[in-house]
Amino acid sequence: xxxxxxxxxxxxxxxxxxxxxxxxxxxxxxxxxxxxxxxxxxxxxxxxxxxxxxxxxxxxxxxxxxxxxxxxxxxxxxxxxxxxxxxxxxxxxxxxxxxxxxxxxxxxxxxxxxxxxxxxxxxxxxxxxxxxxxxxxxxxxxxxxxxxxxxxxxxxxxxxxxxxxxxxxxxxxxxxxxxxxxxxxxxxxxxxxxxxxxxxxxxxxxxxxxxxxxxxxxxxxxxxxxxxxxxxxxxxxxxxxxxxxxxxxxxxxxxx
Amino acid sequence: xxxxxxxxxxxxxxxxxxxxxxxxxxxxxxxxxxxxxxxxxxxxxxxxxxxxxxxxxxxxxxxxxxxxxxxxxxxxxxxxxxxxxxxxxxxxxxxxxxxxxxxxxxxxxxxxxxxxxxxxxxxxxxxxxxxxxxxxxxxxxxxxxxxxxxxxxxxxxxxxxxxxxxxxxxxxxxxxxxxxxxxxxxxxxxxxxxxxxxxxxxxxxxxxxxxxxxxxxxxxxxxxxxxxxxxxxxxxxxxxxxxxxxxxxxxxxxxxxxxxxxxxx
Amino acid sequence: xxxxxxxxxxxxxxxxxxxxxxxxxxxxxxxxxxxxxxxxxxxxxxxxxxxxxxxxxxxxxxxxxxxxxxxxxxxxxxxxxxxxxxxxxxxxxxxxxxxxxxxxxxxxxxxxxxxxxxxxxxxxxxxxxxxxxxxxxxxxxxxxxxxxxxxxxxxxxxxxxxxxxxxxxxxxxxxxxxxxxxxxxxxxxxxxxxxxxxxxxxxxxxxxxxxxxxxxxxxxxxxxxxxxxxxxxxxxxxxxxxxxxxxxxxxxxxx
Numbered sequence: 001x002x003x004x005x006x007x008x009x010x011x012x013x014x015x016x017x018x019x020x021x022x023x024x025x026x027x028x029x030x031x032x033x034x035x036x037x038x039x040x041x042x043x044x045x046x047x048x049x050x051x052x053x054x055x056x057x058x059x060x061x062x063x064x065x066x067x068x069x070x071x072x073x074x075x076x077x078x079x080x081x082x083x084x085x086x087x088x089x090x091x092x093x094x095x096x097x098x099x100x101x102x103x104x105x106x107x108x109x110x111x112x113x114x115x116x117x118x119x120x121x122x123x124x125x126x127x128x129x130x131x132x133x134x135x136x137x138x139x140x141x142x143x144x145x146x147x148x149x150x151x152x153x154x155x156x157x158x159x160x161x162x163x164x165x166x167x168x169x170x171x172x173x174x175x176x177x178x179x180x181x182x183x184x185x186x187x188x189x190x191x192x193x194x195x196x197x198x199x200x201x202x203x204x205x206x207x208x209x210x211x212x213x214x215x216x217x218x219x220x221x222x223x224x225x226x227x228x229x230x231x232x233x234x235x236x237x238x239x240x241x242x243x244x245x246x247x248x249x250x251x252x253x254x255x256x
Numbered sequence: 257x258x259x260x261x262x263x264x265x266x267x268x269x270x271x272x273x274x275x276x277x278x279x280x281x282x283x284x285x286x287x288x289x290x291x292x293x294x295x296x297x298x299x300x301x302x303x304x305x306x307x308x309x310x311x312x313x314x315x316x317x318x319x320x321x322x323x324x325x326x327x328x329x330x331x332x333x334x335x336x337x338x339x340x341x342x343x344x345x346x347x348x349x350x351x352x353x354x355x356x357x358x359x360x361x362x363x364x365x366x367x368x369x370x371x372x373x374x375x376x377x378x379x380x381x382x383x384x385x386x387x388x389x390x391x392x393x394x395x396x397x398x399x400x401x402x403x404x405x406x407x408x409x410x411x412x413x414x415x416x417x418x419x420x421x422x423x424x425x426x427x428x429x430x431x432x433x434x435x436x437x438x439x440x441x442x443x444x445x446x447x448x449x450x451x452x453x454x455x456x457x458x459x460x461x462x463x464x465x466x467x468x469x470x471x472x473x474x475x476x477x478x479x480x481x482x483x484x485x486x487x488x489x490x491x492x493x494x495x496x497x498x499x500x501x502x503x504x505x506x507x508x509x510x511x512x513x514x515x516x517x518x519x520x521x
Numbered sequence: 522x523x524x525x526x527x528x529x530x531x532x533x534x535x536x537x538x539x540x541x542x543x544x545x546x547x548x549x550x551x552x553x554x555x556x557x558x559x560x561x562x563x564x565x566x567x568x569x570x571x572x573x574x575x576x577x578x579x580x581x582x583x584x585x586x587x588x589x590x591x592x593x594x595x596x597x598x599x600x601x602x603x604x605x606x607x608x609x610x611x612x613x614x615x616x617x618x619x620x621x622x623x624x625x626x627x628x629x630x631x632x633x634x635x636x637x638x639x640x641x642x643x644x645x646x647x648x649x650x651x652x653x654x655x656x657x658x659x660x661x662x663x664x665x666x667x668x669x670x671x672x673x674x675x676x677x678x679x680x681x682x683x684x685x686x687x688x689x690x691x692x693x694x695x696x697x698x699x700x701x702x703x704x705x706x707x708x709x710x711x712x713x714x715x716x717x718x719x720x721x722x723x724x725x726x727x728x729x730x731x732x733x734x735x736x737x738x739x740x741x742x743x744x745x746x747x748x749x750x751x752x753x754x755x756x757x758x759x760x761x762x763x764x765x766x767x768x769x770x771x772x773x774x775x776x
Contacts, residue, residue, distance in 0.1 A: 011348045059413050091410040095432045095507065104428060108420040136508075156418065266614030274618065297636050352531040363754035364747065365712045365727075371719075371735050372743055375559045451626035455716065458628060466628070473632050485629045492624040 006056065006160075011065035013051050013218075015177070024063070024217035026050045031211060038193045040203035040210045042249070048218025049196045052165055056194060057083055057162050066080060069160075081109060084153030084191075086163040089246055090145035092137040092152075097123070099133040102152045109156060115143065123151040126179035126185055143174040150182070154189065161191045168198065179205055180234055187231060204228075204245045205237060210251055222252045273299055282443030296478045304486060307479035315468065315487050322464040323491055325381060326453035330495075333449070334442060336389065339464075344397075344429070345404040358397060365436020366390050370455055384456040388449040396441040403437025404430055439503040446495040454488050465491065560741040569745035577728070580749045583727040584757075586642055587714035591706055592647025593743040597650065599658025599699070605658075606665045606691065607683065618661055623655035627709075633716040648717040653706040660702035662697025700765045707757050709752060 013026040024050040033039050041049040056067055058074035068248050069077045074106055077083060087124040092101050099120050106116045127147040137145055145167055153161060167175045179202060186193060197203050203210045204226055213220040228236060237244055278301045286294040308315060342356075344351040366387065374383045405429055415425050457466020465488050472481035542548050544561050552559075560568075569576060575593025601619060605612025627648060634647040668690065676686045727750050734742040 057413075057417055059416065078417060081418045083417050085414060085417045087414070091414055092409070093411070093432065095427070096433070105418045108415065108418055108424050108428065130396045252341060263617075264768050266611060270610075270611075270614045293636070295726070349531060353530055353535045354532075356532045357535070360755065362708050363758060365708075365715050365754070366752045369747060371732060372740075372747065375735055375740065376552075377555060412550040447626065448622040450627055454626050455628045460719070469629065469632060473612050473635075481632070485545065485633065488629040489625040492626045493621050 004032040004195075005037075005070060006031075007030070007068045008052075008056070009055075009066050009068070011052070011055060011062045011067060013048065013055065013060070016061045017248035022123070026055075027219045028065070029218075029220055030035055031223075033126055033192065033194065034158040036192055038206055038208045039195065040207040041194065041196045041209050041213060042198065042200065042203040042235035043218075044198060044253075046218070047213040047215040049198075049213050050094040051162055051218065052213075053162055053194060053196050056160075057085055057203075058200065081105075084156060084158035084161045086146070086149050086161070086166040086169060088165045090137070090142075090149040090190050091144055092148055094137055097134050097136055097147045098129060098140070098148050101124060101148055102155050105152060105156050123155050126154065126188070127151045127181070136191060141174075142170055143178060146170065146178065147181070150185070154185070154191075159191065161186075161193045163193065165194045165196050167202070175199075175202065176234055182206065183230075183232060198247050200249050201237065201242075204242060204249065205232065212249060214253070222247055222249075236256075259359060267358040296476075299478060299482055304482045308483040308486065311480065311483060315483060318463060318465045318468045319487050319491055322453045322457055322466060322488075323450065323495075325384045325456075325464075326388050326491075326495070329385040329453065330392045330446060330449040332385060333389035333392025333444055334396045334445065337441070338400055338438070340393070341400035341404060341434075342396045342426070344401050351401075358394060360392055366452075368413070370452075370459055370466075374456070378457065384453050384461070387456060388452040391448045391452045392445040396438065398443075399437045399441030400434055403434030406437075409435045411504055431467045436503075439499065439507070442499045443496060443503075446499045447492040449462040450488075450492045450495045456519075498509045528622045529715065557622050557738075557740060560744055564741045566749060567749060568741040570743065572745065576745060576749050579725055579727050579730045579746070582642075582725045583645075583711070583714045583718065583750070584753050586645035587649050587710040588757075590646040590714065591653050591703075591710040594650035594653030594710075595657045595703065595706060598654040599661045599701070601654070601658040601667055602661035602695075603687070605662055606658070606687070616658065619655050619658045621661065622651070627652050627713050628716055628720075631720045634717065635721060641718065641724075641726070644721050645714050645717045645726070649710045649713045652709050652713040656709070657667055657699070659700045660698045660705075661695055664698025665691040667698075668694055692701075697769055700761065700769065703761055704758065704765075707761060708754060711754050711757075715750065 008031040009027055011026055014023045015023040015025060017023055029052060041052060043049045051060060055062050056074060058078040067074050093104065102120050102123050103116055106119065124133055127150055129144060129147055132140060132144065139177065167178050183206060195206060207226050210224045210226060211220055212224065213219065216222040224245065228241060278363055280299045282300045285291050285298050291297065340354065370387055372476055373386060375381045377386065411429055415429055445454040456468050457464035465484055467482060468484040469488065472484060523531065540562055544563060548652040549559060601615065605616045630651055631648050638644040638647055672690055673686065676690055715728035718726040719732055729744050730746045731743050
């Protein structure tokens with residue numbers, strides 16, 4: 001096995017609170033992530049899963065411990081613009097059409113105009129929004145908006161795709177559809193994906209490994225390898241193996 | 257929800273209703289109460305309208321003088337307001353220094369200062385522009401600042417994650433986001449700038465609609481007086497709708513966003 | 522704690538620096554002004570101290586006119602908003618008309634009020650009333666109608682009638698908006714009252730004082746009137762803030 005792509009070592013995150021009782025969002029977390037792996041961070045609210053993702057993305061600094069990505073700091077990786085981030089809400093710019101939303105990171109990076117157009121078309125194809133390029137965000141459904149968010153994250157051709165509960169605000173049907181879409185996009189692009197969620201079936205369906213976190217203080221309580229065959233589609237949710245994984249993970253919470 | 261078309265019909269009926277009531281009241285004042293000043297206090301609306309059409313050229317010329325000065329002051333005040341808001345959003349210290357004074361400045365009766373400012377600068381146009389600018393700058397600065405400060409953290413994180421520099425963040429995110437707030441401020445400020453300009457007219461200018469109002473009042477040409485008052489009223493309303501029109505033009509994505517409450521004081 | 526001190530210290534330092542610059546002629550140099558055009562703070566203060574009773578009396582005249590107009594105008598504005606709420610279709614059209622009125626330059630109104638009312642006080646109240654009415658009507662209408670989603674459904678589900686919905690839901694919901702309108706109106710009421718005094722036949726009040734003293738080239742006295750007017754505005758504003766803090770304990774803006 002290769003050296004891990006992302007190494008998280010003894011990371012802790014403490015938020016000071018005025019009354020003296022500090023909140024420990026993460027307590028001594030260790031985790032290695034391989035190249036091209038699809039990893040889910042799963043846990044109830046308050047377990048620090050989003051904090052961990054934000055530390056990897058260099059949006060937060062850990063109180064102690066270190067993260068190294070290909071031997072570099074998260075800050076270096078961010079400055080090289082190797083991260084694509086998808087947030088819980090689509091975070092689209094209301095004043096830009098779908099095309100121009102996808103274009104935005106490329107404008108920042110100074111990608112030449114011609115290349116941008118080609119890239120946008122490619123992205124629109126990838127997320128199946130070909131006919132919606134000139135719409136404004138308010139004209140799209142929630143699921144479509146989130147797909148635009150994914151397209152925007154992928155537009156820079158990042159090495160890492162960081163997703164923070166991207167589908168949690170969507171209804172169950174849209175969520176399952178987008179889960180499938182995400183896997184097909186992932187199989188085409190082969191990024192390393194870190195996916196934060198509080199939905200057990202979603203994490204099982206998507207991931208190579210599910211990292212289970214538990215709260216107070218936030219820590220890793222289990223890591224479950226998902227050995228379901230790929231490519232996966234939604235029919236796999238009906239198999240006993242899938243059910244076993246879901247049950248196993250649910251039990252691990254009850255044990256806490 | 258009432259449809260757009262129905263709204264328009266309702267508004268038209270209202271306007272017609274007001275005209276009818278006005279005519280009725282003038283009739284009552286003149287022929288029932290027999291007020292000797294009736295023609296001055298509340299003249300028939302149609303005579304005012306006729307006077308306006310007879311004198312539209314002079315009235316509009318006078319209006320244009322006042323309006324153009326108001327516009328210069330408005331542009332100046334809006335620029336100062338925007339710059340101040342950006343400075344305040346860039347630096348916490350700057351915000352701490354400026355914000356309390358921003359609020360206090362509103363408690364100074366600025367329009368009341370008009371004669372004093374006129375006395376200081378001794379130039380009608382300069383003082384007119386200055387007062388219009390002073391009045392414009394506050395609503396613009398406050399609304400723009402509240403726009404800049406209400407940009408969601410996620411949107412900033414997104415740009416941070418691709419390491420955009422400060423200039424890019426303002427160019428791509430902060431300014432476009434604050435545009436609707438800015439327009440809220442501009443909508444409040446526009447009629448106020450016109451008001452300021454008219455007031456300075458009235459305090460001893462040589463030309464402008466305010467001068468028309470005062471002269472006609474003192475020289476007992478009632479119809480001209482009322483026509484001038486209406487002209488100035490329309491100037492205020494038009495300034496408001498010019499801003500709305502500009503907003504529609506600049507912010508096509510705004511249609512879906514419900515109106516935001518502006519900050520005036 | 523530290524930031525609170527900084528919040529106070531920075532503006533205070535700036536204010537003192539500004540007054541010092543003004544006092545010692547820096548401001549005059551920067552703006553190329555003569556001392557008789559812009560009196561220094563100490564001169565304004567001493568003039569004000571010498572003429573305090575007269576200034577306060579004039580202030581009382583203006584402020585009482587402004588307050589009476591504010592109360593009448595705000596009540597009328599609220600009535601309009603309430604009527605517009607009960608009759609949505611026709612009331613909304615009326616509100617559009619009121620919004621247009623809001624854009625009418627107030628100064629244009631004061632000569633008209635001069636024609637209608639004989640005394641300066643009535644005229645002043647008339648102008649202030651019109652000015653305050655529009656802002657209150659617009660704000661109160663949004664307050665009575667920008668309800669939280671489902672809150673009106675909840676009222677329907679217990680078969681509440683229109684009047685109950687108004688009292689239990691719309692009225693409390695509109696309170697923050699009404700305070701906003703009042704805060705806007707305090708500043709504009711004082712300004713409107715002062716302006717109306719410029720053009721009225723009155724022989725008292727802040728506006729008359731400012732105009733009269735400027736004509737007599739008593740700049741310091743004119744400025745001291747401005748100081749009094751600003752102080753009166755700030756005090757009234759603070760009173761409203763205190764009342765608001767007490768009345769709106771439940772509102773998020775108070776946290």
